[in-house]
Amino acid sequence: MNAQAAHAGGRGNQFDVLVVGSGIAGLYAALTAAPRARVALLTKGALDDGCSRYAQGGMAAAVGAGDSVELHYRDTIDAGRGLCHPDAVRVLVEEGGARVRELLDWGVTFDTQDGELLLAREAAHSRARIVHARGDGTGLEIESALISRVRRSGVTIKEHTEVVRLVVDDGGRCIGVETVDTQLGTTGCVAAGAVVLASGGASRLWRNSTNPESATGDGVALAYDAGAEVRGLEFVQFHPTALALEGAPRFLISEAVRGEGALIVNERGKRFVLDAHPAGELAGRDVVARAIWEELQRTGAPCVYIDCRPLGPTAPLRFPAIAHACVQFGIDITRDLVPVAPAAHYMIGGVSADLDGATTLPGLFACGEVASSGVHGANRLASNSLLESAVFAHRAAGAAINSLGEAEPPRFAAGAAERLPLRGSAEVRRLWSDLHDSLWSGAGVVRKPGGLRLALATATAAAGCAEPSLPAVRLRAAARTAGLVCSAALAREESRGCHLRSDLPQSSDQWHGDYVMHKERGARLDRHL
Known part of the structure; x- marks a missing residue:
């Protein structure tokens, strides 16, 4: 299909704001826009199929006593190795507290003690500032609450609807998308005054990855092919500690376990990461991933190990998902070493976006992992990704609505639908x-x-x-x-x-x-x- 042959199918397929993706960024954007606009949310799988549900550690925000937005700012800048955009980091840390409070208002249940948020510390953070839920199920808790709210919000939800092209009019503005029904193979179109791309990352493209099957980077390709700039794509973050067992998925062993006192050791029991950085297990992800990689290359071993025994018998209570995943493969984290190795985890680069999520293509906005907001620089600070999703999705949705007055409502000429085979050769x-x-x-x-x-x-x-x-x-x-x-x-x-x-x-x-x-x-x- 092309822009001239696209068919919006009447007002039922025409919206003010179209959100592509149903992770936390997409859900947040849809909820922010819904009170002020006709909103549709498209996702290529089920509503809960994205990466966000797998986020374990939590959401970083300077909300605790003894912390400050300035300290969070400095930690983020330091982790980014000179390439963070300072203005974007300012937005992130200064608006983070408001987004955490909004999530609480929207029904997210973060872990508390005596009525106060429980805060954890993770690698390269100078303070304990990670709000978390269900122990190590933060992404699942946030996503579940947002999905429940979206279903009651009046947002039109189109599941199993994969975007295969962004439609750009003759004036160079994005006015909608071409789609394929992933269950039937039928093609279609959805028109919108503004499109918010929140389609997630690309880490599943690597053989060893912590991401689900859906994380194949299609959002970057869509935006690039439509004429938007992309940046920083050389920066792909490899999480240092994914479960490394033959036949097991590369399940993430969260940095939070190291923040609570777990150690990284080689097969001889040596804490070798200390040779790479004095902070050892609490050094930045880039440092720890490289130290583990070099240890594996030097020794020829298939893995190193996380030693959770210093956490004591309460470890399964603090990290129930990790404990459950490990026990499926015969590992008791209270007494056994957990074999780990690096795996592709997060795409730092993406579609170039400004502080309001606007891309270089008019009518197209981006937020979450698909976007390059400038927050992460050359290395993401742990647990800043969920915060970035909330902060910049809120901004992108507002900017998308404000842009609606700049263009005429999109119009599509009728065209014949096609049917693509669902099985490949x-x-x-x-x-x-x-x-x-x-x-x-x-x-x-x-x-x-x-x-x-x-x-x-x-x-x-x-x-x-x-x-x-x-x-x-x-x-x-x-x-x-x-x-x-x-x-x-x-x-x-x-x-x-x-x-x-x-x-x-x-x-x-x-x-x-x-x-x-x-x-x-x-x-x-x-x-x-």
């Missing part, structure tokens, strides 16, 4: 597998030019698959995003934060800025920081 499955493997080996924790070029070639081949099936459509979007990641990682000739080059191990002042990419204008280094 063996060739598509092979290309998917090759993409997963090439990203892990070539664009993983530590990169080198040869591996990145091989991964880029694999992504380019996958992007060229012309098969007209839904799996092939998804493959092409994933490969587009993967190719952008590899191109950015090749271009940034230094190591900084979670972008580690074995051939260029030091940071360079020449690369102090954002690597920005645009489909027509090419790439540039934005040195405005």
Whole structure:
């Protein structure tokens, strides 16, 4: 389909604000916009299929005694290794408390003691400031509460509706989306005065990942192909401690366990991370991930270990989800070591967005993991992601509504619907597998030019698959995003934060800025920081 052939299907498929994605950012944006606009929320799976529900640690906010927004600001800036946008970090930390209070008003039940929020400390935070729920089930608690509220809000919910293209009019404004029903294969369109992209990250593209199957980076590809700028895509965060057992999913072992006193040890029981940084287990994610990776490369071991025994017999009460996941594989966290290794976890780069979520494409806004708000720089501070989702989704929804008066209501010409096959060929499955493997080996924790070029070639081949099936459509979007990641990682000739080059191990002042990419204008280094 194209913009001229798209069909909105009447007012029932025409909205003021269209939100793409049903994680915490998408749900928050929809709820913020709903009282003031006709809102639709589209998600390619069920409403609760996104990454947010898997977030364990919590939400960082300076809400406790002895803490301050200034301390939170400094911790975030320090973690970002020189590339955080200071104005975005200011917004994050100054508005974080209000968003936590709003979540409480919306029915989220955070863990408390004697009527006060329980606050945990995580790596690279100078204070205990992590609000959490259900012990280690914060994402699930927030998402569940928001879903319940969205279902009562009047928002039109379209589940199993995958966006395959952003529709841009002749004036260069995003006016809606083209979709595929993921259960039937039928195509369609939804028109909107403003589109809020909240489709999540891309970490499932790597062979070893903590993310669910849906996290394939399609939002970045959609925005890039429509003419929006993307930036910082070389920065993909690998969580240091994912469960590393043959046949087991890469279940996240939260940083919060280390904040409570758990240790990282090698097979000899040595706390080797102390050799990399005096903070040891509480150093930044980039430091800990690299230390573990280098230990595995040096020893040839498949994993290192988390030792939760210092937490004592109450560990399963504080971390019930982790304890339950481990016991399924015969591990008792009160007495056994937990085997762990790094896994792809979070996409720091994304669609370029300003402080109100506006992208460089008029009519398109972005928030959550799909966006590059500038908050995280080159390395995300633990538990800032849920806060970023809430803070910038609130802003993006407000800005989207305010933009409605700038354009005429979108109009679509009628066009015939199509039906895509829901099953892909063996060739598509092979290309998917090759993409997963090439990203892990070539664009993983530590990169080198040869591996990145091989991964880029694999992504380019996958992007060229012309098969007209839904799996092939998804493959092409994933490969587009993967190719952008590899191109950015090749271009940034230094190591900084979670972008580690074995051939260029030091940071360079020449690369102090954002690597920005645009489909027509090419790439540039934005040195405005």
